[in-house]
């Protein structure tokens with residue numbers, strides 16, 4: 347049995363109030379947010395063909411089957427690509443930033459790349475491709491926890 351590391355929850359929200367948030371009761375994404383509330387990062391896995399995918403969808407991108415389940419990911423990855431957001435479009439972010447949004451390749455599922463904010467990215471002009479990162483969890487509403495990432 348593999349022991350899962352203790353999940354890390356941010357002490358304070360990373361993003362300011364007023365951001366648009368997803369619906370934790372969404373029939374497609376709900377399991378993703380329920381796992382995040384439990385401190386777990388999950389991706390969808392097709393029980394017909396075994397393909398994994400992110401973001402969650404109604405059906406499998408590989409075989410088009412509808413039998414999807416949730417599979418835990420280790421929660422570690424590497425920066426595959428990134429951008430420094432200097433002029434955010436959302437009004438709630440007018441006085442916020444700059445901050446990093448990265449495409450993160452999961453260590454244990456390299457076919458999966460997730461897009462997320464990296465909450466403690468240095469933003470000093472260094473090339474961060476390949477830098478190790480790990481998942482953290484941010485409570486963004488009373489009923490919603492969203493995975494974010496930080497430098498490992």
Ligand SMILES: [Zn+2]
Pocket residue numbers: 392393394395396397406407408409410411
């Ligand atoms: Zn499939």
